[in-house]
Amino acid sequence: MPLPFLTADRAFDTADDVALPFDDRERWRRPYRPGPWRVGAAALLLLLASFVLFAAVVIALTGALTGVPSSAAIVFGVALAVIAGALRLLRMGVWVSVRGLRQVGFLVSRTTSWGQVVSVRTVQQPVRWLGLPRTVQGQALMLVRRSRPADDLPPLLTTHNADFLGRLEAFDRAADSVEAWAAEYHRG
Numbered sequence: 001m002p003l004p005f006l007t008a009d010r011a012f013d014t015a016d017d018v019a020l021p022f023d024d025r026e027r028w029r030r031p032y033r034p035g036p037w038r039v040g041a042a043a044l045l046l047l048l049a050s051f052v053l054f055a056a057v058v059i060a061l062t063g064a065l066t067g068v069p070s071s072a073a074i075v076f077g078v079a080l081a082v083i084a085g086a087l088r089l090l091r092m093g094v095w096v097s098v099r100g101l102r103q104v105g106f107l108v109s110r111t112t113s114w115g116q117v118v119s120v121r122t123v124q125q126p127v128r129w130l131g132l133p134r135t136v137q138g139q140a141l142m143l144v145r146r147s148r149p150a151d152d153l154p155p156l157l158t159t160h161n162a163d164f165l166g167r168l169e170a171f172d173r174a175a176d177s178v179e180a181w182a183a184e185y186h187r188g
Contacts, residue, residue, distance in 0.1 A: 028095040028102060031181070032174035035163035037130065038089060045086035052079040093163060094141075094156045094174075096181040101143065103156055114185035118144040120156070122175050127158040129165075136160055141175045 056079055060072035088106055095102040100113040101120075123142050126135040140155035157164065157174055164171040 025098045028097045030093050030095050031177035032093070032163065032170060034090060034093065035161075035165065035167060035170070037165055038092070038162040041162065042086040042089045045082055045089065049079045049082040049086065052082060094178055096178060098185065100185075101156075101178070101182070103143075103154075112143065112145055114182070116145045116147060117182055118146055120144070120179050120182040122179075127155065127160050129160045130162055139171065139175075141178060 052075060056072050056075040059075055063070075063072050085106075092104050092106060095104060098114075100111055101117065102109060102111045120141065120143055122139055124137070125140055127138040127140050128134070129136050138159040140159075141157040143153055143156050145153070156178065157171060159165075159168060159171045164174070
C-alpha cells in the first residue's frame, strides 16, 4: 500500500532550479521527506503494535476456550491506538498548497492562508532538541502572521527536530522551499 504522506515528490530531488516543482498545487504537500528519527520512531511503534496484535490474537484464542474474549478487544484497541499514533507521527510537519501553509502536530494542526502570512524567514535561535525541553543553538523557520505576534507561534521547522537532526542541507532545502511557496503566494 503506498503511503503518499511518507515521501515527498521526487521533483524536489531533481529540480533544483524550480522553486515550486509541483504540477497539482491544490493538493497539500510536504516539501521535504520525513527524517530518519521520525521514521525510526514510527517503525518502532509499528513493531510494538505487531507484538500487541499478536498478544490480542493469543488472548482471543485462549479467551475463546474460557469464554471471556473482552480483554482481547481491549488489547486489540490498544494496538489500533499505537498504529494510529505511528501514522500521525509520520504525518507531522509542514504542508503547503495554494490555499496556505499547514503545520501538522501530533494532536493539533494549524492552517494559515497565504493572505495572513506576513513573512516566512530562517532565524538563528535556541531550538528544542527532538521536541524535548532541552534547547540547543540552531536555526528555525519562523512564520509571522498578521493576526498573532511571532513570539506566540512555534517554529515551523528547526535544525534539531525529528526531521532534520544531523541533516542541515535538508533543512536548508526545506526552508528555501517553504519560503519560495510563501513568496509566490504572498504576492498573489
